Amino acid sequence: MHKNANLMRSLSVTSAPLNKEQLPQLLEQWTRLEKVSSKSFFTSWKWIGSWLKMLDYRTNLVTVYDGSEVIGLAFFNIHKANRPFHISAQLWFNRTGEDAKDQIWPEYNDILCPKGREWAVRASVLQHLVEKYPEMDEFVLGVSRQEIYETPTPPSLFPRVIWETKSYASLLKPEFCDLDSFLSSTSRNTRHQIRRTLKLLRQRGEVELVKAQSDEEALIMLKHAARLHKKRWPGLKSGFNNPYFENFHYELIKRNYSSGCIDVLSLNVDDTPVCFLYNFIHRGYVYFYLSGIEYEKDNRLKPGLLAHAMAISHYASMGCATYDFMGGEAQYKASLSNHQVSLIITSFQRKQPLFILKHWLDAAKSYVRSPGNPPSDRE
Structure with missing residues (x-):
């Protein structure tokens, strides 16, 4: 178990369908956490609030507590995906799993929490959802930075990168x-x-x-x-x-x-x-x-x-400080940039024979999007 395991034990997690009556209190909690988070626009209430309206507020909320204090918030949706040889039950964080609704393509996506507590919060959320939703095959988070792949996972899961690309930026x-x-x-x-x-x-x-x-x-x-x-x-x-x-x-x-x-x-x-x-x-x-x-x-x-x-x-x-071209490989981005990182989508998958086979053989090419460009071309 990761060194943050002792921190995880002090955290508690709840999850339930979002109730519109929660929105005023949720807005206050969310904006408070924003101020101490890693500060991505795509986890800001400005983006999330518009996304919730697009979904007509039909989503689920997961909340992480340290004692009585809220220290983690995210939304999730459940989606049945047709994959080679099987149908996979997926749980997506801050996305839906549906191509049409996810074409807005949030990057630097994560569970909102104080900077420095990301791994412990993610691990606690995964543990809670694995136990609450035993029928789920995958718990999907991204597009995000590579370190999310290293999140401590419950024994029944293993992480797998299912999409990756380069991201370019100019440090100003x-x-x-x-x-x-x-x-x-x-x-x-x-x-x-x-x-x-x-x-x-x-x-x-x-x-x-x-x-x-x-x-x-x-x-x-x-x-x-x-x-x-x-x-x-x-x-x-x-x-x-x-x-x-x-x-x-x-x-x-x-x-x-x-x-x-x-x-x-x-x-x-x-x-x-x-x-x-x-x-x-x-x-x-x-x-x-x-x-x-x-x-x-x-x-x-x-x-x-x-x-x-x-x-x-x-x-x-x-x-x-930074002009970020975000994910997707393109010559014009490389020409104007002086910094690059990798971005990934991580699926925390059940240790089922088919997933393990895919993980080791990387045979399901139709499952992994071709690295390079996001599905919504933004050039």
Whole structure:
């Protein structure tokens, strides 16, 4: 048993379907824990509150106590998944297991708890749910950092990575507020492409990065971004063809834009938009979520690359610490980043013969999503 086992014994856990009457008290508990947590936007009430509304509050709540103090909170949903040779009963944390509802794709997902107590809280939750739901085959948590895989597990479970990718970020420096200073930190080829794009676009008129000044303006800009996104990613590849995805983000913006945690940016050339960026800002950390790009016939023009470079410079001038491109491998992310980590989805699986066979042989290729890009392409 892990060294945190003694801490686990002092914790108690409850779980039950969410009751809407709990929401005022839950909001107070959640926002209190946010202040002492690892501070992910995707476990903030801003994101979670909009997600709960998308689900019409049909979910389950798990609560962890240290004595009478609430120190852990998460939601979970149960899903029956068709897998090769069997149907798997899954329990998903802060997700549903349904592709359409999960296309909003939260990253840095976890059980909300004080920083430094994550392993003990996760282990206590797993122990509680394993005992309460003996019919569950898997307990799934992600997209998250790799250390979640190392969470102490009950003897009846073992962890298995079922999806993984790289995540890229630019760790910002104050001098990056000057675009040329930031470009000097990139490769010669990246600098050349961005400077050439800027030069060619300036031949058409003024080039500027414009921020939506209200939720109404942000929603209008996001609708323009959606048109470009659907053009780039036809069918179900674009979340904007999914009503759950679209309604979630419109709700997220309407609820939260005035608080300053969401940016919709437009790269304009002579007052004409050529690229939109949709970003989240949480405690000085910027998450790039998706873009809509007006692709040019002239392949020398890279409006998306330029927009990101100008956004990085903009956020550096605001004193932000990180510009995170999040999960999914792409050349433009690697070109503009100076930091990368691995992100995974972990399934804590029952020690059943079929799961053990899959674990050792890694034969069920249809079960594991191809590493690289999330199912909702956000380029």
